[in-house]
Amino acid sequence: MANLAPEPEFQQAVNEITVTLEPFLAKHPEYRKALEVVQIPERILQFRVTWEKDDGSLAVNRGYRVQFNSALGPYKGGLRLHPTVNLSILKFLGFEQIFKNALTGLMMGGGKGGSDFDPKGKTDNEIRKFCYAFMQELSRHIGADTDVPAGDIGTGGREIGFMFGAYKKYRNEFVGVLTGKGANWGGSFIRPEATGYGLVYYVTEMLRDLDSTDWKNKRVLISGAGNVAQYAALKVIQLGGIVLSLSDSTGTLLASDPQGFFAADIADIAQIKLERKSLTAFSGAGKYTWHEGKRPWTLVKEADVALPSATQNEVSGEEAKALLKAGVRYIAEGSNMGCTQEAIDVFEDSRKSITSLQETKGICYYAPGKAANCGGVAVSGLEMAQNSQRLKWTPEEVDAKLKEIMINCYNTCRHTAIEYAEGGVVPSLVAGANIAGFVKVANAMKDQGDWW
Ligand code: GLU
Numbered sequence: 185m186a187n188l189a190p191e192p193e194f195q196q197a198v199n200e201i202t203v204t205l206e207p208f209l210a211k212h213p214e215y216r217k218a219l220e221v222v223q224i225p226e227r228i229l230q231f232r233v234t235w236e237k238d239d240g241s242l243a244v245n246r247g248y249r250v251q252f253n254s255a256l257g258p259y260k261g262g263l264r265l266h267p268t269v270n271l272s273i274l275k276f277l278g279f280e281q282i283f284k285n286a287l288t289g290l291m292m293g294g295g296k297g298g299s300d301f302d303p304k305g306k307t308d309n310e311i312r313k314f315c316y317a318f319m320q321e322l323s324r325h326i327g328a329d330t331d332v333p334a335g336d337i338g339t340g341g342r343e344i345g346f347m348f349g350a351y352k353k354y355r356n357e358f359v360g361v362l363t364g365k366g367a368n369w370g371g372s373f374i375r376p377e378a379t380g381y382g383l384v385y386y387v388t389e390m391l392r393d394l395d396s397t398d399w400k401n402k403r404v405l406i407s408g409a410g411n412v413a414q415y416a417a418l419k420v421i422q423l424g425g426i427v428l429s430l431s432d433s434t435g436t437l438l439a440s441d442p443q444g445f446f447a448a449d450i451a452d453i454a455q456i457k458l459e460r461k462s463l464t465a466f467s468g469a470g471k472y473t474w475h476e477g478k479r480p481w482t483l484v485k486e487a488d489v490a491l492p493s494a495t496q497n498e499v500s501g502e503e504a505k506a507l508l509k510a511g512v513r514y515i516a517e518g519s520n521m522g523c524t525q526e527a528i529d530v531f532e533d534s535r536k537s538i539t540s541l542q543e544t545k546g547i548c549y550y551a552p553g554k555a556a557n558c559g560g561v562a563v564s565g566l567e568m569a570q571n572s573q574r575l576k577w578t579p580e581e582v583d584a585k586l587k588e589i590m591i592n593c594y595n596t597c598r599h600t601a602i603e604y605a606e607g608g609v610v611p612s613l614v615a616g617a618n619i620a621g622f623v624k625v626a627n628a629m630k631d632q633g634d635w636w
Contacts, residue, residue, distance in 0.1 A: 191272035193496060197279050197521060198223055200528070200552075204615040205622060208604045218626035221635045225278060227251040228271070229325050233299060235317040238307055247318050249297035251331055252278035255628035258329055259295030260285055260561060260568075262336030265343065267302040274298060276496070277336075280520050281561070283621025284554035287593050290565035295331055297322070303338045304460050315346035323351045328359040328571070334564050335364040337495065340411060340458075341376065360571030363564035372567035373579035375560075378586055380415025382559015383491060383518045384423065385590035386551060390514050393598070394549050394610065399423035403444075403487045405480045405512070407431045408494035409463055412518040412557065414454050416491050421447050428487060429480035431494065434462045436475040438483055446471070482506040493518030501526025508534060508548050517553035528552075528614060536608045549610060555597050555617040562589045596620045 202219065209216055229249040237243050248271065251259045261281040264274070274296045282294030301314055326333060335344055344364045351361055358370075365371035374381070384399075391397050402425040406413050409430045417427045426444035430437050430453065439445050449468065456465045464474070475483055481490065481503035490512050492498050498519060499507075504527035507515065515531060517523060523531070531550035538544055563586055570576055577585075594613075600623075601616030629635055 191275060193272045193521070194275040194279065196525060197276040200525065200614070201279075201283075201618050201622065204605070204612070204618040207606050207615070208619045208623070211604070215623075215626055217635045218629060219622070221629065222253065222282070222622070222625065223279070225250050225252045225275065226254060229297075229322075230271075231321040233301070233314065233317050233321070235310070235313045238310055245299045245301040245314070247297075247299045247321060248274050249322060249325060249331070249333070250274045250278040250295055251325075252294045252296070253282040253625060253629075254293035255625050255632060255634065256286055257291035257293045258327075259331035260292035260334070260564065261294055261296040262298075262334045263339045263347075264296070264298035264336040265301050265303055265338030266298070267300055269298045269300045273496070277520055280554050282625055283618065284558045285561055285565075286621040286624040287555055287596065287617060288558050288562040288565055288589055289592060290562060290589075292561065292565050292568075295333070296336070297333060298336065298339070301338075306460070308342070311343065312346045315343050316350040319347045319350035320354060323354040326351075326361055328361050328568075332360065332564070332568060333362055334561070335411070337410065340364075341366060360568050363567040365567070370567075370571055372563055372570055372582055373577065374582040374586060375563045375567055376411060377415040377419075378563035379412045379518060379557050379560030380417070380493070381419050381583070382562065382586055382590045383412065383416050383493070383516060383556050384419040385559065385587050386556045386594055387489060387491070387514055387516045388423075389591055389594035390516065390549050390551060394513070394544060399425040401426060402489050403428055403484075404489045404491060405429050405484065405487050405507075406491045406493055406518075407436075407480050407498055408492075408519065409453055409457055410494070412560070413491075413493040414450055414457075416493055416518055417445055417450050418447055421445065425489070428484055430463070431480050432463045434464055434477070436478045436480045436483060437463055437466065437468065437472045438475060438480070439472055441471050479503065484510060486510055487512050488514065490515040491518050492522035494522070495519050496521040497524050499523045499527040501530055503527065504530035508546070512548055514549050516551035516556040518557050520553045520557065522553055523550070532612060532614065535610050535612065538609060540609060544610065547610060550614060551597075552614045552617050554621065555593055555613060558593055559586050559590055562586060
């Protein structure tokens with residue numbers, strides 16, 4: 185084994201895949217070679233980004249793009265702007281993205297990029313100057329048929345706009361090189377909503393499958409207050425569920441009203457987040473309680489569904505046990521690798537512990553991010569398709585396609601788990617997602633001579 189710098193998040197993602205692939209690899213040992221090859225990015229770009237602050241002084245950041253795998257199409261994946269960004273985090277995100285994109289059924293490879301730039305406390309002017317400086321270098325390495333970045337934490341519609349404008353100036357081409365564009369200049373309807381809506385559509389299938397039920401009156405814990413959490417919450421409310429919480433890195437907001445969060449309040453929170461402020465700036469007029477420094481998972485006695493939608497490793501083993509104790513039967517990640525391995529083990533053990541579908545009480549059915557949150561990148565894929573056609577589909581058309589993709593994704597995970605993964609009456613969606621995504625990518629890589 186080569187002596188590599190420690191990359192804990194990336195190792196965690198690789199370990200999860202390796203362990204869950206084992207039943208498949210035992211039957212098809214030739215694929216072990218593919219697993220060895222797929223772990224190494226095709227290319228990593230690292231660059232310097234210097235930009236000018238409003239006071240005229242210089243600021244410098246690290247810029248990255250991990251072009252991980254292009255077996256299924258151009259590299260595709262978001263750009264994260266957050267002070268914690270480093271190569272371990274971008275390699276884990278890029279690695280997950282390969283299999284996630286495969287699960288959408290669309291033709292997209294996997295990549296991820298970003299910078300350790302912190303958007304908090306920056307003016308719009310500074311954000312624009314950073315985005316232009318970042319794209320000055322990145323524009324040499326991407327392209328509509330090469331690598332198509334999009335948003336992620338810290339990169340929303342405003343940042344994509346600045347980056348698109350910069351790309352156009354540096355390369356003199358108006359092409360679909362980024363997704364998440366503005367609706368009036370090449371963006372797709374439903375792209376902002378897609379990750380959150382898709383997450384809820386995926387869980388709709390889990391609810392139907394395990395308990396023949398739906399969202400009516402389900403009590404739902406959501407973490408995060410960004411794009412994914414906001415639209416997941418709105419869709420849950422629309423389908424009759426009760427949103428109990430939203431959170432950010434400073435704490436959790438719990439609803440005091442039995443109706444849960446109100447859609448109008450979520451719109452106010454969206455505005456606060458657009459201004460890069462913390463949730464403490466939301467007054468809530470007495471309808472909510474604030475829990476400083478806390479995550480939602482241990483704050484309520486009873487809930488039905490948990491949707492971690494903030495960032496990686498936001499549910500610990502202990503918190504997973506608290507969720508089980510509160511009666512949570514469904515957990516699906518809106519964030520990438522939202523659960524620690526210890527938390528996944530708690531949920532998967534609960535699933536394995538039952539021997540008949542009649543006694544599923546006490547289990548928590550777990551869906552990993554690469555399946556449950558693939559709706560975002562799926563609509564990015566639809567945005568690429570619309571850009572190639574130079575056409576724009578209606579919101580209804582895009583939403584219907586998103587729904588179909590999420591239903592297919594759930595069925596693929598479920599059926600693959602039943603076919604390959606070790607037993608249990610309730611299938612392991614994490615094993616199913618990993619095996620289905622991996623086999624699709626590995627087969628394409630074999631056809632293209634990447635392994636033999
Ligand atoms: N950053 C999102 C993800 O984690 C979206 C990527 C994209 O649309 O390319 O899947």
